[in-house]
Amino acid sequence: MGSADTRRRFIEAVRRLANRRLRLLGRTAQNSTMTMVRVANDVPSAPGGLPVLGHALAFKRDPVAFLGTLRALGPMVRIQLGPKPAYVVNDEHLIRRVFVPDAHKFDKGIFWEKVGAIVGNGLANSSGTVHLRQRRMMQPMFHRRRIALYATTMAAHWAERVAGWQEGQVLDVPHEMADTALSMVVRTVFSSRLGDGAVEAMRSGFPDVQDGVMWRTMNPFPVLEKLPTPGNRRFAAGIDHIQRAVDTAIAAYRADGSDHGDLLSTLVAARDPETGTALTDDEIRDQVLTIALAAGDTTANALAWALYQIGTSPELGQCIAAEVAEVAKDRPLDVGDLDALVYTDRVVQEVFRFYAFWMLMRRTLTDVVLGDVRLPAGAQVLISPLSLHRDPAIYPDAGRFLPDRWTSEVRRTAFIPFGAGARQCIGDRFAWTEVMLGLATICRRWQLVPVTGQTTREVCRISLNPAPLHMTVTPR
Template structure:
């Protein structure tokens, strides 16, 4: 006798016609966290569309690894395709794996090591203008740092300066527009001449033109060995019998590198600097580790493995504020998750924020505690409950680059400055597909003049 599958819970609080759109627009992370106690699988409505929300980390890990070929990327990627194109972030199999093999050498350990000096120089240039007691807009400074780092890695020339300016101005507009389109996935609305749609389209066209023009100028100058663009251009397709990247695919892969290398690092570092400023004991331990490892000299790639507490701090920030906090998929065939079967053609959502704030895995999950990751925890965290970079062959290919980018920045800044919150200002998250803070204004103090350090 076959046992019937348990009923799938339905999220409460839906409105006629709109469903749970209002929750997605006003408090999306809190909404998904509230669904966790309703069961492993919960359905929500985004207007007329029904989606399945996964709350069991084992099921999330299953669709990211074992069942990866049974699902496409889904709603978030579909809505971001107008500006991201069909690069690694959006492509499906078999194209994804082909492109991943082409791009993978760019993130080999030797190449990552070579980027460290560029990252350090960029961080030193950004922080050189800060003075003791000044208020620094860290979200802006980190964004500029990350854009410069990716441009130097891509182009190795000043050609990237034009793209850098456009990325800084257009990405916030584009990501906010994508968030709105995910919350209200009504295709016809995206074609209406509303102010938001016009801003989105202007930003998309500006960024597309800037990147296209710079790639063309780069080709005219001649590729330089050692940068990412040279690798992408070397992999171009030369006809049906020669698989590789078309010119459009080179463009799309560069756009994906900007999103991963700029927005992810910017969001994590901005939250990290905010949390460091509000946790003096953590900041003192970080400064002591940096002083001990570096001994007053510039940070290098070889130092990174020794900055263990710095790594633990960034890991805890990634737990609390995973940049791509909401991931989406769409089933290509029926998918079986425990006793449940999700039909083909279904939208699937899962919140890394909810998974990484589960009190059953992370005691007192709202507490910022880097020592969860220093080996002192009584119960190690299961790998399936910590997925800020994804898992399996869809895991973030640029993860090593991001770790280096973030660690080098903190090592440069905290070697010279201590960070302090701006009195009376509360840091809040922005409305975006990425978990980004709106503003992070911090007071910087020269450590030699700061009596608390």
């Protein structure tokens, strides 16, 4: 009996000793892990910073080239935009953390603060519970069935627009695509003539306010934004004109009380499915401007770059034309054709890879450990989908435009043309549909030939613009 009791006490003593050793090992491992986390100041810094200005001049001079050089410096690189640091994240896994599991630890950052001067607190710019409420209310407007209805309007408008071109006509392609894309979204948002004033205000005012946003994002001294310079006055006047015109259209829609079957009618009638509350006039205006800005900029530039690539490699356009002829024969295109336009879809995917957003920004809401770096609250984090998409370690032959790369397996986690996670662009399918229908409609009828002697550059505005790009209209 005594022997059994002794054995029991011995076993319990050994178990307690083992548990103490395990706890000690756990604390040691935890402390070891903590010592491996670097502070933000230890992140490698980009070379070439200037006193006071930091990297602002290099960043402004050629953002695409500047961001491309940072990838070789490591998964995270510190730059100075004037007196304030920003952290450029290059690693695809860290980018995924920012967009998906750790998204709640970030807000939109300085870039979207500047865009907020145009779009207010719309879906692209809001955060927290406001963003969730807006997304719940906006989601039905971008459901697949609604996109099919919008596609009918898109197809008809593309056919009408392209039919108006003349053989030998020289198009300013970025301007033509921007005007067409804005007209397209406007027909979707405002099908009634009650919105005519808003349409014209956006068409005339967006170029100045887009330029103003980019200057403000890269400007290291915010005090300059308050000076009464001609550029600042044009920026303020453009925003005021656009917002007043959209407010007038909203008031007219409310007074009319009719459902015009467009997005503005849907926004006016929308109710939060959880609370039953409606959108205010300010919220509706912000959503309208968010949608219009995205369509008039992102979609237009995707189309312009696609036509640039087709112009320099005519076989791309020939393949699209042949596919459209096989799928649609001589009848007008409709949304039901899109799934069968497999090659056209590959061209569009490659456009959104090669000409993705050049910059997205986030700001930490609290201390965040990203990889092995602890970023303090308020840190600006910069992500370049464009740089990621042109990484040869992810995309072989990344510097070439190769639609056929999409016939094989591609790492989809590294393909983020519309962001990722809960903040992924709600209008991604809208944009994709518009670009598909636009390319198919143009290529079945016309071949656009680049004007000789021009050198088309990548110009960073809200998205990546081709400039200059003039092309001659030739029958196919």
